[in-house]
Each structure stands twice: as structure tokens, then as C-alpha cells.
Amino acid sequence: MRFMNKNPPLRRTLADVILDKITEKQTEVDAALSEGSGRPMPRLDPRVLEVYKGVREVLSKYRSGKLPKAFKIIPALSNWEQILYITEPEAWTAAAMYQATRIFSSNLKERMAQRFYNLVLLPRVRDDIAEYKRLNFHLYMALKKALFKPAAWFKGILIPLCESGTCTLREAIIIGSILTKCSIPVLHSSAAMLKLAEMPYNGANSIFLRLLIDKKYALPFRVVDALVFHFLAFRTDQRVLPVLWHQSFLALAQRYKEDLSSEQKEALLELLKFHSHPQISPEIRRELMNSKARDVEDQQLAAME
Structure with missing residues (x-):
């Protein structure tokens, strides 16, 4: 404990980042409108919102089987982070997190995969270890699957975890075991x-x-x-x-x-x-x-x- 960071930075999730972005955009829009120029950004179509609220329900109860097609196309969307936020990743089951990691590690570019790992997968893994003193099998397999993009894995998971100054020995041993089992x-x-x-x-x-x-x-x-x-x-x-x-x-x-x-x-x-x-x-x-x-x-x- 004495080697840990005394003032660790606050952990930010995908929801925090997206809310900041939305607030930032809204501020820009309001400023533009007050000057009498520009048009407000189009908000999400209510039908799209409805579909992804349905996806959220499925992912919060998912155990096995097929995922909704609407979820599989998220990596191809330009506003994928915003759409992902609607599905509430923090409420997904561990099995859903594994399936999501498979889809995102395969279909997102490296920089985007890094963001998904850092803002969605890593906080979930850390919370699970903190609560249960071990890591759920599906989340462990998600971490292994994420190594499909090794640069994104190191930049999105390992390095931020160590830089936080709050990585526990339990977290290091569990996450580190993946390094010994996988070829990198x-x-x-x-x-x-x-x-x-x-x-x-x-x-x-x-x-x-x-x-x-x-x-x-x-x-x-x-x-x-x-x-x-x-x-x-x-x-x-x-x-x-x-x-x-x-x-x-x-x-x-x-x-x-x-x-x-x-x-x-x-x-x-x-x-x-x-x-x-x-x-x-x-x-x-x-x-x-x-x-x-x-x-x-x-x-x-x-x-x-």
C-alpha cells in the first residue's frame, strides 16, 4: 500500500466522457444560436433511441445466444460512443461484455478499440475484482480476447492501470496472468x-x-x-x-x-x-x-x- 499513489486521478468511464462531449457540443450550439448563426446539432432519432433502449434490456439479461443485429453494427457507426452509452455498458452482464469485446476488438480501429478497452472494459474488470476478490470467467475471457489488438490492450488497459497508481496486487496478478498465457x-x-x-x-x-x-x-x-x-x-x-x-x-x-x-x-x-x-x-x-x-x-x- 505504501508504494501506491496518495492522490490517484479520478477514474472516468465512457458515460463520463460522452456526457462531457454532449455538454461541450450543446454549449457550442447555444453559443452559435445566440450569435444568430449556425444550426443546432440534430438529436438522435427517437426510433433509434427506442431500438437501443431495447438492446440495453437484452444486454442487461444476456446469458448466451445471438446478440441483436442493432448492437453488432455499432462499431460501424460514426457516433458509436454515443450509441454505446445508450445501452448502458455498466449494466451489461459479464457474458454480454465478452461478446461485446469480441465484436469491438475485431471491428474497431486500434485507437477506437483502445477507448473501448479503457472506458468500458477496464473499469468493469476492476469493479468486479474489487467486489468479488476474483474475476468473472466471462470478463477474464474478454480481457484475453481484447489482446487481439495488442497495442490497444497495452495502451487501453495495462498502461492506464499502472499509471493510475491504484492498481492492487490482486489486479496485477489476475490481469498479468493473461500475459503469461497469450502470445504477444x-x-x-x-x-x-x-x-x-x-x-x-x-x-x-x-x-x-x-x-x-x-x-x-x-x-x-x-x-x-x-x-x-x-x-x-x-x-x-x-x-x-x-x-x-x-x-x-x-x-x-x-x-x-x-x-x-x-x-x-x-x-x-x-x-x-x-x-x-x-x-x-x-x-x-x-x-x-x-x-x-x-x-x-x-x-x-x-x-x-
Whole structure:
């Protein structure tokens, strides 16, 4: 708890964003009318409103079977967010959320899918974990299905969750388990690791970093360097760091010891003097000491040539 953000930003849902937009548009319209120019924006056709209120009823009771066609066409609409708001996503069943995620991850462009993940799926997942201390199977499958668009998943779910500063260890373990079960392109995982390495520290970041490190990607040196700097930044940190931090440090040493330069290894060995764990630190030291450095390998190759 002591590593969490003391003043977390307020969580915003899709409803909040759409209401803001509607208010903003209405203000623009009123201003235009008061100046005697422009015409008010057309409001939604009452018949459309009626159809989507019916869809709302279906989704609030949905268990299995076909979804209404009117719902399936939402991703193709220019005002899809406004229409989606009418269906009240917060009232959908978990099974409906899974089906909706399937449709939206397949049919929305990446940026729009990211908004759906961030404003609809993520708040629902967090609320479910907070209330039941575990995640509903359908919501878990929705998170897995959302990885169909990995960039949108990282930008809409993982990064905002970590940036909030309020991600609990339970949330990190549940959501992180999806990272271990799914295949994710190295490009997207590398970008996520860079972002996580630059964030203010909390335990959840360590969990996600360790899980991504344990996927054993062939990472660009730039990402390896960022991970090293992430840990070296703790040289001046006076806090007693949790076991999670030491575990992610060990994962880095195990997976990428031969991608580190001699200088980086020395600096990391020095770091072990500042932050030590009786069981884990000797393992980290052993890994770092019994491996070649990347610059030594480069020198050997140069000598052979």
C-alpha cells in the first residue's frame, strides 16, 4: 500500500466522457444560436433511441445466444460512443461484455478499440475484482480476447492501470496472468516494458515487468538498458523494497545477463549493497558474476575478425 499513489486521478468511464462531449457540443450550439448563426446539432432519432433502449434490456439479461443485429453494427457507426452509452455498458452482464469485446476488438480501429478497452472494459474488470476478490470467467475471457489488438490492450488497459497508481496486487496478478498465457508480438511488449520502466514505482509494476521479462523475448538493447536504468534508479531510494522488486530484478539477471554491458553489471552488483534480500540477492549476484558481458563478446568477435 505504501508504494501506491496518495492522490490517484479520478477514474472516468465512457458515460463520463460522452456526457462531457454532449455538454461541450450543446454549449457550442447555444453559443452559435445566440450569435444568430449556425444550426443546432440534430438529436438522435427517437426510433433509434427506442431500438437501443431495447438492446440495453437484452444486454442487461444476456446469458448466451445471438446478440441483436442493432448492437453488432455499432462499431460501424460514426457516433458509436454515443450509441454505446445508450445501452448502458455498466449494466451489461459479464457474458454480454465478452461478446461485446469480441465484436469491438475485431471491428474497431486500434485507437477506437483502445477507448473501448479503457472506458468500458477496464473499469468493469476492476469493479468486479474489487467486489468479488476474483474475476468473472466471462470478463477474464474478454480481457484475453481484447489482446487481439495488442497495442490497444497495452495502451487501453495495462498502461492506464499502472499509471493510475491504484492498481492492487490482486489486479496485477489476475490481469498479468493473461500475459503469461497469450502470445504477444515482441514490438508491443518492448514498448510496454519501456513505459513501465519509466513509471513511478509500485508493486504492480514489478509484477507486470517480471511477467514480461519471463517471456524471454530477444529484446533490443534499448529496452534492456531501460530496464537496467529502472533498477539503478533505486540506488538513492531509502525505502525497504518489497520482495516483488527483488523478484523482478532476479528475472532480469536470469534472462538478460548476457545482454548487459560490463559497466551495467558492475552497477547492478553495487546496487545489491544498497538493497539486499537474504534469499534472492545471492542468486542475482551469482547470475551476474557467472555470465559474459555483451561488450566482452563484441571484443572477442572483433579480435576474431
